[in-house]
Amino acid sequence: MSDKLQIDTMDWAIMAELQRDASQTAQAIGDKVGLSANPCWRRIKRLEDAGIIARRVALVDPASVGLATSVFVAIRITRHDSEWLATFAAAIDSLDEVMECHRMAGDIDYMLKLRVRDIGDYDRIYQRLIARIPGLSDVTAMFSMEEMKSTTALPRPN
Incomplete structure (x- = not known):
């Protein structure tokens, strides 16, 4: 949370509405949260x-x-130096199919989330990935069989 700005219950209500549908007008959001349009x-x-x-x-x-x-x-990677990291970051950034990239704690160094057409499409991306990034020791793909929940809305912390 921001150190500069205190977020109150009304702010959370407004953010919940925006996360649900950001195309709403201030008037429509205000009506739902109990404010007039200008405030x-x-x-x-x-x-x-x-x-x-x-x-x-x-x-x-x-x-x-x-x-x-x-x-x-x-x-999993074999190198952990800044030069390698710059190469990795540039390669990941150049692949539009990579929706998310996380540096992990534990046995896995990085976890990627990709959106692709099919397995063949993933293989094409995999070939580009291993060609552009030296020092990969293991690349393991797990295909989602069913997306049971997907949201972009952040929960309100307790």
Whole structure:
């Protein structure tokens, strides 16, 4: 949470509405949370200015654009120097199919989430990945059989 800005119950209610549907007007959000349009808009602007609301985006249904397959890729590496990390970061950034990349604690060094058409599409990306990044000791793919929950909305901390 931001050290600069205290987030109150009303801010959380506004953020919940924006996370549900960011295309709503300040008036519509205000009606739902019990504020008039101007105070609601000012709160949204304050949250944006503080960087708490990082951006507003449209969420595209992956299946409707031919990217119904989620793949989680566990990567183990042999190098841990800054030069390697820069190469890795650039390679990951150049692959649009990589939706998320996390540096992990434990046995896995990095975990990627990809959206692809099918197994063949993943293999094409895998070939590009291993060609661009030296020092990979293990790359293991796990294909999602069913997406049981997916949300971009953050929960309110207790």
